[in-house]
Amino acid sequence: MADTEDLEALLAGEHDLVQADFRGADLQRAVLSNRDFTGAKFEKANLGKADFSNSILRGASxxxxxxxxxxxxxxxxxxTGFVHVKMSNANWQSAKLVSSNFHSCNxxxxxxxxxxxxxANLVNDNNFEGTIVDENTKFDGAKILRPMIKNPAFRYYRLERGQLIRKLEGEIDEVFHDNPSAFQRDIENQIQTSALALDQLEKAISNNISIHGEIGHNGPPDDLELSDSDFSSAREALEILKIEIASPAPNLSNLNKVKKSATAIVNKVLTWASLKFELFSDEFAKGAGKSMSSPSGLLAITLVFTGDWARLIDLIMKYFPHS
Incomplete structure (x- = not known):
């Protein structure tokens, strides 16, 4: 059990909590930032959503x-020792975890x-699925088992004698697919969602929904109208993306083209919508619950489309930051 005096010191806002005992303590959502917890004991403590930002946790358990x-x-x-720790969706940005031990952590x-x-020792049954890394995340010299190198979290590294070695600049980011990985599922699901949103938007526009008399009288200039070519380009981008994420070595140039095509269609739809609906904010608020054949309904479809495709772009940037 936690030491009563240590808990009192914590609640009093003391900075020096070296070797403190918080075993089994309920510190959910606690603000624990800018403290020195060197060698502290947190075994079986509830620290969900706690804020340890800028704190020292060297040698803690x-x-x-x-x-x-x-x-x-x-x-x-x-x-620091992390054994059988639940840490999903935690924020470790710019944290120092050098030589720490992770065993059966999520x-x-x-x-x-x-x-x-x-x-760090990452050998024993740790779950890195769906983690967000960038080129500044360091795993130099960390120990992992060979199957783990297939996880996108380690895409900047290769494995040599059980340790992670940074890839040389220009090496292709390899993605492995012995089993469907988290990133595959994320992108495949978003491709389906984005394709459905594209179909709905095209159908709504092709039905010649009239907005005359409700939201402005002037349509966008011809070069800003959404055309069959725009929709075809968007569908082509989705097909290319399907092919690349199924490849053991995705072509980063193709992924970059997909990202540019997706960004282009989102920007054009946003421009088109802003010109088409001169008073769209007020009308959308008034039109809540109306059918999709109304101006506010068309705007709702537009908002869904841009949101879904923006999410697709985010996923490409998350899993293929070099594209």
Whole structure:
């Protein structure tokens, strides 16, 4: 059990909490930032959504703790032990985790951008599915098992003698598909959603929905009208994306073209909508619950479309940052 005096010191806002005992404590949503927890004990503590940002956690122990959605950004967690820890969707941005030990931890969905896992032990059954990494995430010298290298989290590295070695500049980001991975499912699901939104928008426009007398009288200039060519280009981009994510070595140039095509159609739809609906904000508020054959209904379809395609672009940038 947690030490009563240590808990009182924590609640009093003391900075020096070195070797403090918080075992089993309920610190969910607690603000624990800018503290020194060197060597502290957090075994079986509930730390969900707690804020450890900028704190020192060197040598601390988190066995069976719950760090779900916790904020550990910019913390110093070097030489720290994480055993059977729940830490999904946690924020580890720019955290120092050098030489830390991870055993049976769930990091799924966590933000690891800029985090330093150099020389960390990641060998034992850790879940990195759906984690967010960038070129500043460091795994230099970290130890993993060979099957783990297939995870997109390690796409900037190759495995040599059980340790992660940074790829040379210009090496192709390899994506492996022995089994459907989190990134595949994410993008495949979003492709389906985006295709449906595209179909709905094209159908709504092709039905010649009249907006005369409701929201402005002047349509967009001809060069800003959405054409069959625009919809064909968007569908072609989706097909290219399907092919690339199924490839063991996606072509980054093709992915970049997909990203540009998706961005172009989103921007054109937004421009088209803003010109088509001169008073769209007021009319959309008034039109809640109307059918999709109304101006507000068409605007709703437009908003759904741009949101879905923006999400698709985000996923491409998340999983293929070099594209």
């Amino acid at each position: 988190f066995t069976q703790a719950d760090l779900t959605e916790a904020n550990l950004s910019r913390c110093n967690s070097a030489n 990091l799924s969905g966590s933000d690891l951008r800029g985090a330093d896992f150099s020389k």
